[in-house]
Amino acid sequence: xxxxxxxxxxxxxxxxxxxxxxxxxxxxxxxxxxxxxxxxxxxxxxxxxxxxxxxxxxxxxxxxxxxxxxxxxxxxxxxxxxxxxxxxxxxxxxxxxxxxxxxxxxxxxxxxxxxxxxxxxxxxxxxxxxxxxxxxxxxxxxxxxxxxxxxxxxxxxxxxxxxxxxxxxxxxxxxxxxxxxxxxxxxxxxxxxxxxxxxxxxxxxxxxxxxxxxxxxxxxxxxxxxxxxxxxxxxxxxxxxxxxxxxxxxxxxxxxxxxxxxxxxxxxxxxxxxxxxxxxxxxxxxxxxxxxxxxxxxxxxxxxxxxxxxxxxxxxxxxxxxxxxxxxxxxxxxxxxxxxxxxxx
Numbered sequence: 001x002x003x004x005x006x007x008x009x010x011x012x013x014x015x016x017x018x019x020x021x022x023x024x025x026x027x028x029x030x031x032x033x034x035x036x037x038x039x040x041x042x043x044x045x046x047x048x049x050x051x052x053x054x055x056x057x058x059x060x061x062x063x064x065x066x067x068x069x070x071x072x073x074x075x076x077x078x079x080x081x082x083x084x085x086x087x088x089x090x091x092x093x094x095x096x097x098x099x100x101x102x103x104x105x106x107x108x109x110x111x112x113x114x115x116x117x118x119x120x121x122x123x124x125x126x127x128x129x130x131x132x133x134x135x136x137x138x139x140x141x142x143x144x145x146x147x148x149x150x151x152x153x154x155x156x157x158x159x160x161x162x163x164x165x166x167x168x169x170x171x172x173x174x175x176x177x178x179x180x181x182x183x184x185x186x187x188x189x190x191x192x193x194x195x196x197x198x199x200x201x202x203x204x205x206x207x208x209x210x211x212x213x214x215x216x217x218x219x220x221x222x223x224x225x226x227x228x229x230x231x232x233x234x235x236x237x238x239x240x241x242x243x244x245x246x247x248x249x250x251x252x253x254x255x256x257x258x259x260x261x262x263x264x265x266x267x268x269x270x271x272x273x274x275x276x277x278x279x280x281x282x283x284x285x286x287x288x289x290x291x292x293x294x295x296x297x298x299x300x301x302x303x304x305x306x307x308x309x310x311x312x313x314x315x316x317x318x319x320x321x322x323x324x325x326x327x328x329x330x331x332x333x334x335x336x337x338x339x340x341x342x343x344x345x
Contacts, residue, residue, distance in 0.1 A: 028060075029060060029063055029065065029066060030065075032051070032055060032060055032066055033065045033066050033069050035051060036048065036051065036052075036066065036069040036070055036072075036073050037069055037072075037073075039051065039073055040069065040072050040073035040076040040077070041076070043076055043077050044077075045077040045079065048073050048074075048077065052070060052073075055070075064090070064094055064096060064097070065096075067086065067089075067090050067094075067097065068090070068094070068096050068097045068100045069100075070086055071083050071086050071087045071090075071097060071100060071101055071104075072100050072101070072104045074086065075101065075104040075105055075108055075110065076104060076108055078108070080110065080113065083101070087101055092124055092127070093126075093127065095127065095128075095129040095130075098117070098121045098127070098129060098134075099129055099130075099133050099134050101117050102114050102117050102118050102121070102134050102137050102138065103133075103134065103137040105117065105137075105141070106137035106138070106140045106141045107137070109144075111140075111141035111144045111145045112141075112145060114137060114138065114141040115138065115141050115142065115145070115147065115150055118134065118138050118141075121134075131157060131158075131161050131163065132161070132163050132166060132169065135154060135157070135158060135163065135169055135172065136168060136169060136172040138150070138154050139151060139154055139169075139172040139173055139175070139176040140172060140175070140176070142154065142176050142180065143175055143176040143177075143178070143179035143180060144179065146179070146180055146181075147180070148176075148177075148180040148182055151173075151176045151177065151180060154176075155173060158173065164189075164192070165194065167193065167195055167197060167200070170189055170190075170192075170193050170200060171197070171199045171200045171203065173186075173189050174186045174189050174190055174200050174203040174204055174207075175203040177189065177207065178203050178204065178206055178207030178210070179207075181207075181210065181211065182207075183204065183207035183208055183210075183211050183213070186203065186204050186207045187204055187207075187220075190203075190204045196224065196229055197229075198229065198230075198231065198232050198234070198235065201220070201221070201224060201229065201231065201235060202232075202234050202235050202238065204217075204220060205217045205220065205221065205235055205238045205239065206238050208220070208242070209238050209239070209241060209242035209245075212242075212245070212246070213242075214239060214242030214243050214245070214246055214248075214251075217238065217239055217242060218239055218251075221235060221239065230262065231262075232264070233259070233264050233265075233266075233267055233269075233270070236255055236258070236259045236264065236266075236270065237267070237269045237270050237273060239255050240252055240255050240256075240270055240273040240274060240277075241273040241276075243255065243277070244273050244274065244276050244277025244280070245277070245280070247277065247280070247281045249274075249277050249278065249281065249283070249286075252273070252274055252277055256270070256274070266297075267299070268294070268299045268300070268301065268302055268305065271290060271291075271293075271294035271297075271299060271305070272301075272302065272304050272305045272308055274290050275287050275290050275291055275294075275305065275308050275309055276308045278290060278312075279308060279309065279311060279312045284312040287309060287312050288309075288312070291305075291309055
């Protein structure tokens with residue numbers, strides 16, 4: 001697939017009278033850096049390690065861009081010890097590598113490591129990275145591990161660096177506070193945004209719903225609609241889930257109506273939230289009706305839909321329907337899902 005690896009002339013650098021052709025040298029560096037990126041994206045550990053060996057032999061692994069990409073590659077392949085060993089050989093002043101390591105760790109789910117590396121980077125005297133490139137990754141990690149203390153410290157850094165007007169940074173801050181169950185601070189950040197968008201709105205709405213405050217979420221959505229910010233399907237799905245959990249199925253129906261009137265079509269997540277609300281409130285007939293409506297609209301149930309509906313089949317009177325749903329799960333392949341199997345068996 002990548003001829004560069006298989007070629008016997010890999011990284012062979014032409015020279016004239018002993019002087020390296022610098023243009024070729026630079027282009028080869030770039031090609032190798034791009035190839036490392038491809039292997040990182042594809043999680044191609046074996047091919048990437050072969051390329052790394054060739055880069056070491058040819059002396060290319062010491063160049064900053066390639067070294068940084070190799071660190072990223074090993075993190076993407078979950079080879080954290082390899083990544084750290086390689087990272088430790090890079091000069092601490094290489095800001096690009098610090099940012100790459102933190103961002104890749106956060107993107108690949110190694111949130112604790114991302115925060116540890118960020119703390120380590122801040123402790124180095126004289127290192128002045130452009131924090132706007134690293135802060136969203138740090139906030140993402142804080143939200144996932146539930147670390148509001150580091151999140152608040154990072155918020156202070158945002159204010160110190162005057163990044164609060166950056167919409168991407170503000171949205172990441174809102175998501176962090178919402179995931180850390182601090183919807184009050186998430187709302188303050190949102191209210192302070194000059195240009196509000198649906199990404200930030202959805203983060204606040206999700207935060208309200210997680211706290212059982214679906215009414216407050218709906219009030220926010222309605223007020224912003226009047227100001228011209230149109231909610232999307234994700235917004236309405238969060239509200240549907242919130243009111244389903246509260247047992248307010250009348251409001252769930254109203255949300256469906258408003259979605260359609262706004263030109264949005266409920267998706268499988270919307271239908272699953274409705275079914276969940278009916279099942280949680282022991283309105284099993286309506287849950288089955290909603291399931292049939294979902295199928296009639298051309299949506300294929302997910303494992304979440306099936307596992308939500310199956311508890312409604314527990315009574316003797318519903319065994320036949322349960323078998324039909326089990327058969328449907330077998331045909332569509334969701335029966336293999338671990339949670340679906342636990343409900344079935």
